[in-house]
Amino acid sequence: MKMELIQPFINAADAVLAQALQEPTTIGAVSMEEEAYRRKGIAAMVLVNGDIEGRVIFDLEPKAARVITSKLMGTDNPDSDEFVPEAICELANQVIGNAVTVLNDQGFNFKVHPPEVHTAPRGIGNSEDTEAVVMCFETATGAVFMNIAMRYNRRRKNDGD
């Protein structure tokens, strides 16, 4: 996976998290993952198709998820934990939407699907051309993981060859 695809997601996550938490975040470990995704906390998945195809999983440690939900709601505590998955979906939607905006303005066309709560402990395995990049954003309240598995659509790839 090329950096030109990943960088807009890193920038968007950094900006959206910093605004949600009202504090800067630190980008921690970045790794490549070839095996099936293992969920770490409260996770949301967004599917993308078009010139670029794949999925992004946004996964927060439970404490970080609750704190971010509270901040987004402008309260000390969320009214109920039922809003936490909803809030993480909305956060994922904002990060992916902002990243896609940048990529689209660079000439990539694709469709973003509404986020879904990702409840399975493990995701599907990655294929050879959709190996995932996993990055960790460290916040004062816990870690936020973003797992990106994407590939160029063959039609687009061939056009560029």
Place this chain on the structure above:
Amino acid sequence: MEQFAPLVRSKDQRPIRYLVVDDSIFARKNLAKMIESFGGQVAGEAGDGCTAIAEYSRTQPDIVLMDITMPQMEGIEAAERIVRQSPDARIVMVSSVGYQENIIAALQKGARHFVQKPVKPEVLYEVVKYVLGDSATASQAEAAAGVTP
């Protein structure tokens, strides 16, 4: 949340009535809080484009805040259908996907403005004021009391 000088309808000084359309309950709840801080009233909510059309007819809101990426029917198509039925409808697209192509498509279909998520209340307030134009005024009593802006 920061309080703004309440926006009221110029014709009867009643609160502005909003229709909030977003497939995320969380996003709707957040927008409802902002609307409250603008002195407005949520006239109706919808989680997809089809419901938005029906809710628009039922509630006849002063303004619609419409997401783009939604199941069943997306926001741009819903905006187009609402404007076809009610050419005076004031629709503001509120979406995280803010690329030019999308914005142009929304404006061509009749939306009046676009706000990118994450929504900043002060930005949305100014957009709502701009879109409503002469049909809304900032409540004089509150403005005199020094409420933002």
